[in-house]
């Protein structure tokens with residue numbers, strides 16, 4: 001089986017958690033896209049759900065599969081978000097944003113009672129950080145923002161450089177919300193909470209790709225089949241967030 005097959009197996013397993021009437025957060029990326037495609041098949045068979053896309057790319061995919069969509073304005077509280085990740089640690093802390101959708105992904109996950117992360121086994125890590133950490137910043141003043149990030153993470157003892165993400169044509173990648181992305185090549189993030197707190201305190205930083213205490217269940221597929229992981233010491237049921 002290929003990585004694509006594993007992604008499909010994980011996405012299929014996540015479908016079992018979708019119930020009629022649910023309001024869903026629809027993730028972004030290749031794994032989430034497979035989930036959306038499979039969800040579309042269920043919708044075609046009569047499943048009644050509504051979704052909030054986490055990116056314009058996901059909106060297009062969901063529309064193509066005739067999944068009814070809503071907005072956080074009309075539907076501010078969601079039942080479940082299903083999304084992929086770039087890295088997943090044993091506490092189900094995540095790095096997300098490899099595709100640049102981290103801001104909307106985090107807003108949607110935070111508006112959801114529960115979040116399931118789906119992935120192939122290669123995304124499991126002991127310590128986050130081998131995947132560059134995306135940091136979404138306002139274009140205005142991105143140079144001093146970058147300098148401040150370098151300086152303050154240095155004080156935290158986090159090593160590695162932070163670089164502006166560019167597209168193939170050399171231009172900065174611009175997110176759906178009109179921001180740019182800095183990628184932090186930290187190799188190992190030993191204290192994700194401290195790093196997250198430092199980053200959000202820097203003017204110009206809109207969001208970062210550390211998703212801490214958001215995922216309640218990881219569905220991981222690999223050569224040995226599907227494994228489900230819960231955050232250490234908590235069951236998926238306990239992770240339900242109290243939202244309006």
Ligand SMILES: O=C[C@H](O)[C@H](O)[C@H](O)COP(=O)(O)O
Nearest residue numbers: 029030031084097099100101
């Ligand atoms: O911005 C992109 C998202 O955070 C994706 O969920 C993440 O990059 C994983 O994508 P994929 O399933 O394609 O590996």
